[in-house]
Amino acid sequence: MPEGTPEDLPTAETxxxxxxxxxxxxxxxxxxxxVEAYAxxxxxLKYLRRIGIKTAVVTSSQNCQSGLRALxxxxxxxxxxxxxxxxxxxxxxxxxxxxxxKAAEMLGVMPEHAVVIEDAISGVKxxxxxxxxxx
Amino acid sequence: MIGVARKGNAEELKAHGAHLVVNDLAELSKDFDEVATxxxxxxxxxxPQDYTAASEWNLIERIFTPNLSHRRKPSLP
Numbered sequence: 001m002p003e004g005t006p007e008d009l010p011t012a013e014t015x016x017x018x019x020x021x022x023x024x025x026x027x028x029x030x031x032x033x034x035v036e037a038y039a040x041x042x043x044x045l046k047y048l049r050r051i052g053i054k055t056a057v058v059t060s061s062q063n064c065q066s067g068l069r070a071l072x073x074x075x076x077x078x079x080x081x082x083x084x085x086x087x088x089x090x091x092x093x094x095x096x097x098x099x100x101x102k103a104a105e106m107l108g109v110m111p112e113h114a115v116v117i118e119d120a121i122s123g124v125k126x127x128x129x130x131x132x133x134x135x
Numbered sequence: 136m137i138g139v140a141r142k143g144n145a146e147e148l149k150a151h152g153a154h155l156v157v158n159d160l161a162e163l164s165k166d167f168d169e170v171a172t173x174x175x176x177x178x179x180x181x182x183p184q185d186y187t188a189a190s191e192w193n194l195i196e197r198i199f200t201p202n203l204s205h206r207r208k209p210s211l212p
Contacts, residue, residue: 038159038160039161040159040160040161040162040164041159041160041161043160043161043164044160044161044163044164047164115136115137116136116137117137117138117139117160118136118137118138118139118148118153119138119139119140119141121144121147121148121151124136124138124148124151124152124153125151125152127136127152128136128151128152128153129152131136131152
C-alpha cells in the first residue's frame with residue numbers, strides 16, 4: 001500500500017488514508033460512547049497541578065484533543081504535543097520525532113529536570129533514547 | 136523515566152529503559168502525598184515543647200525575638 005500524504009481522504013487506499021479513516025472512527029466512538037479515564041492517572045495529574053508541577057501530554061495520536069474533550073480534561077495539562085502539533089512543526093518520521101523534548105521546551109523546563117511517564121514499550125524506548133540525548 | 140505496567144509487563148518496561156515501574160499512577164499519588172505531608176508537617180509543626188500546656192509557671196515562646204527578650208525577665212522567677 002502506498003504511503004500517501006496526511007491530506008489523503010479517508011477513502012484513499014493509502015497508509016495515510018487508512019489512518020484518517022481510523023481517526024474518523026475513533027472520533028465517532030468518542031462522541032457516541034465516550035471514553036473512560038484511569039482514575040489513578042487523573043488523581044495524580046490533579047495532585048501535580050495542585051503542588052505546581054507542570055505537565056504535558058505527549059502522543060503521536062491525532063485524537064488527543066478529542067479524547068481530552070470527551071473526558072472534560074482539556075485544561076488538566078499545561079502543554080499538548082500530539083499528532084496535530086508535531087505533524088505541523090516537524091519533518092522527521094513519527095517514530096524519530098523528539099516529542100518529549102518538544103514538550104519540555106513548551107513547558108520551559110530543562111529536559112534533565114523532566115520526568116517521562118509511559119505505559120507503552122515504544123514510548124519508554126523513545127523516552128530513554130531522548131534521555132540519552134540530553135545526558 | 137517512569138513506566139506504568141498496565142499489562143503486567145513491568146520487567147519489559149524496565150528492560151527498555153524505565154527507571155521505576157508502577158502498576159497505576161495512583162501509587163505515586165499516595166507516595167507523593169505522604170512525602171508532601173511529611174514536608175508540610177516538618178515545616179509547619181512547631182517543636183514538640185510548644186504543645187506543653189501553658190500555666191503560670193510555664194512560658195511558651197512560639198517565636199524567638201531577641202529585641203523583645205527584656206520583656207520576659209520580669210515574668211521569670
